[in-house]
Amino acid sequence: MKESLKIPHDEIQKLPFLLKNLVEVCRCMNYQVDVIDRNFIKVSFTKSFFAGANGDIGINPINPHFACEVVNDKARTMQILEKEGFRVPLGKHFFISGVYSEKGKKLKDVFSYARKLGYPVFIKPNRLRAARFAEAVHSEVQLKEIVERIAEVDSIVVIQEVVNLPEYRIVSIDGEFQYSCRRLIPKIDGDGLKTIQELIQDFNTKLGRNAIDATCPYILNQFKKRRLNMNSILEKGDSLPVNSTADLRRGGSYSEYSETISNATKKWLKKISDIFNLRVIGIDVFSEGSINHPENLTIIEINHNPGHKAPPIEKVQNIIKLVCQKYFNESDIQRA
């Protein structure tokens, strides 16, 4: 009997999305699976194995560790991209706590730089994912508040201009384009009955630990702009964006899913994968027009473990299968 089939069905269902699909792939490829815990599974085939996990470890064993570390560092990723002539948001990083620092990049410099850029500015921690603490802030008071919160979890912040353009995710493996999709910021839709507070509560029940903060600067700024408050009733047909980030885990959604792209953008993708030496790559971009024209693209971030929430499930599993096959084939060749 295949090892993976011994795992109880409800245990598989409890796994996070990528791991669950990895188990399904193992089941059809006859790979052995051990669920170490609900965020960590071991996959073995012949004499090779890898351990996949949510988050930093990911499920792409063909990605070199060194490359993953570089793209986990947003500030350094921006530096490399800029040096290689790619468009990135205007911005800088600052050391807000910890032992490392540089002249002109200390905590106090955050505020003079934000004034120089002009509010609103975008702030995000250097290493966290899932858009945690990533915000557009409209004043020094809001900026101070969020810097203090980030200082508890990261020693570096990135401050950037706010880019107001449609956002896309583009994914490739070994320079081969896989898919793209547009990422939309989360919004609540009015029904003419519920208050904004109630609509946000409903919205948050789906998000668990990624629930949006109803007192975040983004929502407060929306209130100010539209003269609303928590007790306002949102009319039917009206909607209110509730977060400045398009991350799916924070209630964002997607559209414009596509498995085709121009040759020019394919070339652009290949160049970035080569620069970072990253084989499985998910690039977040803002696009001023079609993503088929690389000159339209401003790079927000590079991911080594894209979440694959947009593609149909067969495509998700095909991608995971491709990565596993490459890994086990290459391990065999190395051993031979």
Ligand SMILES: Nc1ncnc2c1ncn2[C@@H]1O[C@H](COP(=O)(O)OP(=O)(O)O)[C@@H](O)[C@H]1O
């Ligand atoms: N300069 C910016 N201007 C506007 N929105 C931004 C900017 N940088 C990031 N964002 C938003 O924040 C989200 C999270 O930022 P990102 O750098 O991708 O970090 P992560 O996904 O690792 O949390 C992006 O998907 C985007 O919606």
Ligand SMILES: [Mg+2]
């Ligand atoms: Mg991102």
